[in-house]
Amino acid sequence: MDMFPTRISFDQARTIIERVAQAHRMPVERIALARAHGHILAREVIAGIAQPPFDNSAMDGFALRHADLGGEAGITLQLVGEQFAGPTLELGVGAGQCVRITTGAPLPAGADTVVMKENTRLEGDRVVILAAPKPGQHVRRAGEDSRAGERVLEAGDTLTPARIALASSQGLAELEVARRPTVAVFTTGDELVEPGLPLEPGQIYNSNREQLMGLLRADGLEPVAWPTLPDDPAQVESALRHAGNAFDVVLTCGAVSAGEKDHIPALLQAQGDVHFWKVRMKPGMPVLFASGGSLGDALFLCLPGNPVSVLATYLALGRPLLDRMQGRAAPRPQWHARLAAPWNKVHERLEFLRGRLRSCADGSLEVEPNPADGSHRMRAAADSDALIVLGEGAREYPAGAVVDVLPY
Numbered sequence: 001m002d003m004f005p006t007r008i009s010f011d012q013a014r015t016i017i018e019r020v021a022q023a024h025r026m027p028v029e030r031i032a033l034a035r036a037h038g039h040i041l042a043r044e045v046i047a048g049i050a051q052p053p054f055d056n057s058a059m060d061g062f063a064l065r066h067a068d069l070g071g072e073a074g075i076t077l078q079l080v081g082e083q084f085a086g087p088t089l090e091l092g093v094g095a096g097q098c099v100r101i102t103t104g105a106p107l108p109a110g111a112d113t114v115v116m117k118e119n120t121r122l123e124g125d126r127v128v129i130l131a132a133p134k135p136g137q138h139v140r141r142a143g144e145d146s147r148a149g150e151r152v153l154e155a156g157d158t159l160t161p162a163r164i165a166l167a168s169s170q171g172l173a174e175l176e177v178a179r180r181p182t183v184a185v186f187t188t189g190d191e192l193v194e195p196g197l198p199l200e201p202g203q204i205y206n207s208n209r210e211q212l213m214g215l216l217r218a219d220g221l222e223p224v225a226w227p228t229l230p231d232d233p234a235q236v237e238s239a240l241r242h243a244g245n246a247f248d249v250v251l252t253c254g255a256v257s258a259g260e261k262d263h264i265p266a267l268l269q270a271q272g273d274v275h276f277w278k279v280r281m282k283p284g285m286p287v288l289f290a291s292g293g294s295l296g297d298a299l300f301l302c303l304p305g306n307p308v309s310v311l312a313t314y315l316a317l318g319r320p321l322l323d324r325m326q327g328r329a330a331p332r333p334q335w336h337a338r339l340a341a342p343w344n345k346v347h348e349r350l351e352f353l354r355g356r357l358r359s360c361a362d363g364s365l366e367v368e369p370n371p372a373d374g375s376h377r378m379r380a381a382a383d384s385d386a387l388i389v390l391g392e393g394a395r396e397y398p399a400g401a402v403v404d405v406l407p408y
């Protein structure tokens, strides 16, 4: 008797993934800023200093007192010094005076406005203002971007280059992030041969390994690929036990359905704690998710062997698992688009159909479904750039129907 959820909806599967991931949050580690790209921030960042830290110039030109111009062009000011970006020279600007200044240089005391160089004419030590700036123009005020004490990054933020730059501007050399989960990748099946080797009758090339490795690397992980497992229960158990004790997550593909050589479900039912097996999704229905139990502390996400099933189950289930284990707050982009062609969905399962996205002149998005919808049709997946999400239930979708899409 099944003692675990089976043939569940996709939403139920996502809920279980979320719950288990929450219970398997990665420990926090402090890492160098330079290594933190793409990691998930584990603690908020409070600004220690204001940004900008001091009033400074936004242009190369002359710092002046706006009141001296009287709103007019043609005024001439006395040049009394130079302040470049760098150490503050403690210069002052008195009535009728100006100081040569460069972009980013601290504003001298007394000055409140900068006129850009192009709007001036230098005559010896006198500067003629050809076009009067507005009051305060080209001055970047201390604290206008953020004030000391403000929260500038949140726990759960993905460290994009812009956020790394923000942390850098606060002088932080290290950040506290969620440790990246270690991931072992297994392919299974006696029919598999590695690219580069000759193909015997009945054999096929292993395409899932590099697909999974690529998906994981694109998500910032450093997966480890194991040699392909033969369809032998003792060897499958031994390898998965080894990985289950050494990695945070074990991803397998193949041997998870109903065939005589599909050894993974029996193994995880006997040794592990199965969270679900079989989800009402297409492709990817036989996907299995388990805790390792006596196979180790790893979480096991066992994807079906068909290459398009690997793509869909990784994006729809594997990626959310890894994201939530790291505490990632923002969901991955899910967009709306109009179907460029009608689609007759004849089955009941939720479908991740492959399609190509294009941006239309009216500002909308359109997605062209690829008619080759078999889960072995890798060419259709390669020709596409998005999964089209069609909800449970048979339905005829007219062209123009708005659907959810998951770009990849």
Ligand SMILES: Nc1nc2c(c(=O)[nH]1)N[C@H]1C(S)=C(S)[C@@H](COP(=O)(O)OP(=O)(O)OC[C@H]3O[C@@H](n4cnc5c(N)ncnc54)[C@H](O)[C@@H]3O)O[C@H]1N2
Residues within 6 Å of the ligand: 187, 188, 189, 191, 192, 204, 205, 206, 207, 208, 209, 253, 254, 255, 256, 257, 258, 259, 262, 283, 284, 285, 286, 303, 304, 305, 306, 307, 309, 375
């Ligand atoms: N009687 C049933 N048969 C099948 C069912 C079912 O419910 N009852 N489900 C079907 C569905 S849906 C899928 S998806 C597949 C999943 O099967 P497995 O996960 O057990 O995967 P395999 O049988 O090992 O392989 C399926 C298919 O994929 C090819 N494959 C496997 N690994 C790779 C790889 N690394 N690179 C390229 N291709 C790979 C393999 O040769 C098979 O053609 O089961 C259906 N059957």
Ligand code: MOO
Residues within 6 Å of the ligand: 281, 282, 283, 284, 285, 286, 304, 306, 308, 309, 375, 376
């Ligand atoms: O669920 Mo399977 O991936 O449709 O062929």
